[in-house]
Amino acid sequence: MTFTLRAHDGHYLCAELDGQVVANRDVIGPWEMWTLERFGDFVSIMSHHGKYLCAEPDGRVVADRESLGPWETWQVEALGHGQVALCSYHGTYLQADTGDVPQVRCYATSVGPWEMWTPNPSIIQPTRTGVVRVDSRSFVDDGGSWLGLGASYFPTLWMTRNEHERCYQNLTWLAEHHIDFTRIFADVSGPSWTDRAFQFTDPDWMSVARDAVALADECGIRFEWSIFAGPRKGYAPRQYYQACEQLAELIGERLDRVMFLEVRNEQEGPANETMLECARLLRQLRPEVAVALCGTPEKELPQFYSGSAANLGTVHWERKYEERGYRPIRQPWGYYELHSMPRAHVNNEPIGIDSSIASESDPVKLAVGAMTSWVTGEGAYVLHHGAGIRAGGAADLARTPPRKANVWEQPTLEQALALMESARKLMNPSTPSWEHHGHMWPSHPLELHSEIGDKVENEGAAGANRAYAATQGESGVVMVSGIHTRFRASDKNGRAWKVFVPRGYEWVEFTTTQSIDVSEQEASSALLIR
DSSP: OEEEEEOTTSOEEEEOTTSBEEEEESSOOGGGOEEEEEETTEEEEEETTSOEEEEOTTSBEEEEESSOOGGGOEEEEEEETTEEEEEETTSOEEEEEOSSSOEEEEEESSOOGGGOBEEESOOOOOSOOSOOEEETTEEEETTEEEOEEEEEOTTHHHHHHHOHHHHHHHHHHHHHTTOOEEEEEEEBOSGGGTTTOBOTTSTTHHHHHHHHHHHHHHHTOEEEEEEEOSSTTOSOHHHHHHHHHHHHHHHHHOGGGEEEEEEESTTOSSOHHHHHHHHHHHHHHOTTSOEEOOOOSGGGHHHHHTTSSOOOEEEOOOOOOOGGGTHHHHGGGGGGGSTTOOSOEEEOSOSOBTOSSSOOOOHHHHHHHHHHHHHTTOSEEEEOBGGGTSSSOHHHHTSSSOOOSSGGGSTTHHHHHHHHHHHHHHSOTTGGGSEEEOTTSTTOSEEEOSEESHHHHHHOOSEEEEEEEEEETTEEEEEEEEEESEEEEEETTOOOEEEEEEETTEEEEEEEESEEEEETTTOSOEEEEO
């Protein structure tokens, strides 16, 4: 791929004809263009003149090498906000020294402002590739199954058209912080969306949507398309069907950039009968892509889904902030009380940062919400947050306090995403498809020696809010959420469990034991793995 590198002072990296490398160009010409090629975890960077960028052991940087060796390889390190650092074979970083004698060199062993570069387009490696499909309750692509992690960024199409650079910055930040896909609206209007409206009837809908898909590709993420987001019954049925055909054409051009489709956001958009026909049409036109109907009202979902073409459920769980804030976290277990639903399901709009009705900003609780979702069989968790609703739209800025306009302005989001990613590294990627166990079930792998649920929340007994489990053969995972005073349990068959607790930005191993004993002072929640 061809790209440019902009230094911290706004100048571009340039390869002179004689092989010298400078960072003093204000505008982009052929000599400021570079070509990147990947070799596993390493990359090579070739100049417009066909020579490789090289870091000498003494820190000099040149672009005069005709063949590729270790000194001509680099590692790309994501720094956030679309910026990267380039680490050489010698463990030193490419830097634009703007001191008394400006020069490009490779001396630094840590990253500061001089070592920060902004590539365009992004050169950050996408973590997932291929067409996404559903296998049992899990999502699968070319890399196999994984625990899906998404985030709301509803106004992506409007932002692509009107604030392209800020859209790129927000999507890149999310991708760099381990988000696989973003949930976006294909068509939305109405009183609270006046300054963020974007509709299929807009003459530039297809061209802007293509630009947005290209942007997703640059950032290394996929889209979940919530197609119709309001107002209710805004079109005639025929128009809804035409819109679905238009979207099917678009996503067919880049199926690898699609996570799944949801016909309508909650009760917005088409009437129920039209929604069902839209799902049937989308499944017919794009059978490779999972399709859901809508996420509310929860109790009525079985009558919508039963006998429909949908092969994915996207429930929007109730956000009553009760049980010390753990009630919204445990809600996904309720999916098994909804009969006639698709086997695969997603926690699509949970309680989150600056969400309506009730919100949650505690990074550990947000992470435990994602982990509980995976353990209870949700194939993906979509983190909901204020900056992802209208990205600074008038309706959000009018709130008290106002929602943030950019993802990085939300103080606890980075820690929450880091904790989620840390948990994903520990948990089996097929966990949603395992056998699931409620804490009162005889099949639960633990013998519980403390209370769970109502006696904890209503009577103050020692224990935890919930301890859902998933097992496959000898492997197992238990998510102990909301420890109160002390949680105690032991394995029914005398096997040892690794106990992980949250510490800062990661889950760290606390102990390995057959008898689990974690106090509230030691951790508010615990992840058990065997």
